Amino acid sequence: MTEPDPRYLAELAAQLRVDAVRASAAAGSGHPTSSMSAADLMAVLFAGHLRYDFADPDAPGNDxxxxxxxxxxxxxxxxxxxxGAISDEELMTFRKRGSRLEGHPTPRLPWVDVATGSLGQGLPVGVGIALAGKRLDRLPYHVWVLCGDSELAEGSVWEAVEQAGHEELAGITAIVDVNRLGQRGPTRHGWDTGAYAARFGAFGWHTIEIDGHDLERIHHALAEARAARRPTAILARTRKGEGVAAIADREGAHGKPLADPDDAVEELGGPRHVSVTVAKPDGAARTRPEARSYQAPAFPVGERVATRSAFGEALAALGAARPDVVVLDGEVADSTRTQNFADAFPERFFECYIAEQQMVAAAVGMQVRGWTPYACTFAAFLTRAYDFIRMAAVSRADVRLVGSHAGVAIGQDGPSQMGLEDIAMLRAVHGSxxxxPCDANQTAALVAAMADRPGIVYLRTTRGDTPVIYGPDEEFPIGGSRVLRRSDEDFATIVAAGVTVHEALAAADELDREGIPVGVVDLYSIKPLDAEVLRNAAISSGNVITVEDHWPEGGLGEAVLSAVSDLGPRVVQLAVRGMPGSATPAEQLADAGIDRASIAGAVRSLRRSA
Incomplete structure (x- = not known):
């Protein structure tokens, strides 16, 4: 590789610092000092090591x-x-209303893969992209991740470091800007790059410690990183606010524009008109087999099949039809039934072990490369990755999440294993x-429907066997529902989903024998929901009973209320309200007041008070 011209690199780095100061001053906010510390690192990367076609952000070989x-x-x-991707005029719109240049980067810009700003997430997502490069795309693109030293306190960083080390991902480099200062003071390890090197090295990473303002040393470190046969961490000692004496390595300047930006620009040598030509990647092609039609597994009506088992069979069938589908597991494939997919398509199955943050982050990274990821674990354990799910939505990412063992119906394992917050958690995600589903054939249909659904898509499955009530050829559009019982004489409508659908049907049969007709709605799509069916039911019966294997806050009941509250029906919400212990599934449903007897009792109580 040609040695860079140090004078040119120095001028480019100075321009980057000047522009960071100018943009933040124009916005009246921002983080210029954190930008100035890494300017030399990024100047050398762009001038001599990054391979990227700004005119074609989707080019398969792009770094x-x-x-x-x-x-x-x-x-x-x-x-x-x-x-040359944006103009100086656009640069000065930084952080202003309507600008693409937001306070923290998002994919509103075509060159930004994922939203960042919640620290500790860029490296985990980068590991997902590098995994795709090595095992799926099989292309030589490189993933460069600029990290701050403060964010190395996040546990998610070390989940990513271990995953990359285990997978021997030579295609990723973490460039750590060790500028010593965090938001409120010094970082834990200050300028001790050796402390960071020991930690990265323990996970099998190649480490390089450098002066982050030595342009020649940066160049050689980046070249060494690209040539390495394992992941590399470049630990660059820098000074926050480098180039301006009043703020360089000074506490109290984080996250604010400079007090005297004009003086700072003058000290940096004034504005420049330096351009950088980023090398384009080699013409790489990405080929995948053609998709085939999805042949869903079929389950006979009347059989008892757990929806998690139906999910596993359906996912393997979808994998056969869709070569773009990949599956990520949190070391519970035997329980979630993703083992079916792993057995059939080991090259598209990724074991992330018990590292749910890394699992979701890797899924986000893989969808950057055009893959269709399904990330699966117990519903309860997705809570650990919630910030990654939230940021995936900010990234406009298309990710499918599957949570098994939901609700109290799992039985004896007790509350630590019960997903009782998952519906609320995922409903709150933008665009989710x-x-x-309540039965096997419905599950199989929804597994396929998820594949092309944009945004964050969550499927909740249950552990125990439930009756198959739908035929294998029935359709279940997202946003729909199923009216399972209805008459013009209905006293109330029971709205349920999943395991409680079967309890609702049993309660309806019992009440019918008593001469109390009730409707039953299977609300398999909780978001978006079938507002028309719910509103018609509320109008015709006047009484609505919601039943859910979930806490009352944010779950199915509140979703239904959002659709019908303006109509003024009486709404009774049956949900899990007390902290469960260990008990059989039937006992759990009864103790929570969401079994068939409790549902029938709620209807009778409403009738007595009518």
Missing amino acids: HLIFSKGHASPLLYALYKAA TVLY
Whole structure:
């Protein structure tokens, strides 16, 4: 590789610092000092090591650059300006209403893969992209992740470091800006790059410790990283606010524009008009087999099949039809039944072990590369990855999540294993879809429907066997529902999903024998929900009873209320309200007041008070 011109690199780095100061001053906010510390690192990367076609962000061979320290966005946007991707005029719209240049980067810009800013997420997502490069795309693109030293306190970083080390991902480099200062003071290890090197090295990473303002040393470190046969961490000692004496390595300057930006620009040598030509990647092609039609597994009506088991069979069938489908597991494949897929398509199955944050992050990274990921674990354990799910929505990512062993119906394992918050958690995610099938054939249909659904799509499955009540050829559109019982004489409508559908049907049969007709709605799509059916039921019967294997807050009941409350029906919410213990599934449903006897009792109580 040609040795870079140090004078040119120094000028480019100075321009990046100037533009970070200017943009933050124009915005009246931002993080110029965190941008200035990494300017030399990024100048050398863009000038001599990044391979990227800004005119074709989707080119298969493009490298990937992730600013995990997303608050250094002024530096990223200054780089885009130097590369000719944006103008100086747009740079000055930083953080202003309607601008693409948001306070922290998002994919509103075509060169940004994922949203960052919640620290500790860029490297885990980068590992997902690098996994796709090695095992799926089989292309030589490189993933460069700029990390801050403060974020290395996040446990998710070390989940990513271990995954990359275990997978021997030579295609990823973490460039750590060790500038010593966090938001409120010094970081845990300060400038002790050796402390960080020991930690990365323990997970099998190649480590390089450098002066992050030595342009020649940076160049050689980046070249060494690309040539390495394992993941590399470049630990660069830098100074926050480098180039301006009043703020360089000074506490109290984080997250605010400079007090005297004009003086700072003058000290940095004034504005420049330096451009950088980023090398384009080699013409790489990405080929995948053609998709075939999905042949869903069929389950005879009347059999008893757990929806988690139906999910496993359906996922394997979808994998046969869709070569773009990949599956990520949190070391529970035997329980979630993703083992079916692993056995059939081991090359598209990724074991993330008990590291749910890394599992979701890797899924986000893989969808960046055009794959269709299903990330699966117990519903309860997705809570650990919630910030990654939230940020995936900010990234406009298309990710399918599957949570098994939901609710008290799992039985004796007790509350630590029960997903009782998952519906509320996923309903609150912007643009999400929440599905809760009650039988095997419905599950199989929804597994396929998820594949092309945009955004964060969540499927909730249950552990125990439930009766198959739908035929294998029936359709279940997302946003729909099924009216299982209805008459013009209905006193009330019971709205249920998943395991409680079967309890509701049994309660309806019991009440019918007593001469109390009730309707039953299977609300398998909780978000979006079938408002028309719910509103018609509320109008015709006047009484609505919701039944859910979930806490009352944020679950099915509140979803139904959002659709019918303006109509004024009486709504009774049956949900899990007390902390469960260990008991059989039937005992759990009874103790929670969501079994058939409790549902029938609620209807009778309503009738007595009518």
